[in-house]
Amino acid sequence: MAQKTTDSAFTATDTPPASTTLVEESIAITLTANNLVKDYVIASVALGAVPVPLLDLAGVAGIQLRMIQKLSQLYGKPFSQSLGRSVIASLAGSFGGFTAGLVAASVVKAVPGIGWALSMATMPAVAGASTYAIGKVFVKHYEEGGSLGDLDTAKFKAFYKEQFEKGKVMAKQAADEAKARASAVKDAATGASPTPTPAQDTPSAAI
Numbered sequence: 001m002a003q004k005t006t007d008s009a010f011t012a013t014d015t016p017p018a019s020t021t022l023v024e025e026s027i028a029i030t031l032t033a034n035n036l037v038k039d040y041v042i043a044s045v046a047l048g049a050v051p052v053p054l055l056d057l058a059g060v061a062g063i064q065l066r067m068i069q070k071l072s073q074l075y076g077k078p079f080s081q082s083l084g085r086s087v088i089a090s091l092a093g094s095f096g097g098f099t100a101g102l103v104a105a106s107v108v109k110a111v112p113g114i115g116w117a118l119s120m121a122t123m124p125a126v127a128g129a130s131t132y133a134i135g136k137v138f139v140k141h142y143e144e145g146g147s148l149g150d151l152d153t154a155k156f157k158a159f160y161k162e163q164f165e166k167g168k169v170m171a172k173q174a175a176d177e178a179k180a181r182a183s184a185v186k187d188a189a190t191g192a193s194p195t196p197t198p199a200q201d202t203p204s205a206a207i
Contacts, residue, residue: 037135048127128171
């Protein structure tokens with residue numbers, strides 16, 4: 001009988017409460033969602049650098065729609081492409097002049113010479129930031145129990161703008177990392193090596 005009591009106590013101790021398991025699952029889903037958003041931000045930054053006018057916009061829109069689809073799957077929410085496009089357009093439209101500015105940043109690539117350089121100064125960062133903001137809106141909305149069909153974009157207007165500013169920082173970091181990788185690949189392909197430091201610039205042992 002004593003052995004039976006011991007076994008029962010052991011089982012009760014080793015079995016985590018259901019509430020603990022639910023919290024752990026919720027944390028895991030949130031971490032997965034945030035990493036997913038980050039991956040799509042990086043993809044948006046890369047597409048924002050595409051030198052073909054308007055092709056970058058179409059690509060970024062497709063990436064954002066795909067991100068919403070993946071987030072919907074993660075949170076077990078129904079997904080609709082038409083609703084997804086509508087929400088993306090509505091969120092962007094709530095940011096005064098955003099859509100027009102994004103189109104202008106893309107179209108300017110058509111200007112010979114300086115056009116692409118001007119666009120590169122803004123387009124990748126804006127593309128990445130908007131993707132980040134949209135992703136964070138959906139993560140917040142889904143974690144509050146909402147669905148794609150009942151997302152009130154007016155309610156998230158201030159939150160979207162706040163996340164857009166945060167997204168610009170992440171997008172810039174992603175762009176800088178991409179440039180560094182591209183430079184490293186180019187150096188490796190051409191056999192270039194880091195410029196050696198002049199001997200006179202190196203402090204001597206006596207000093």
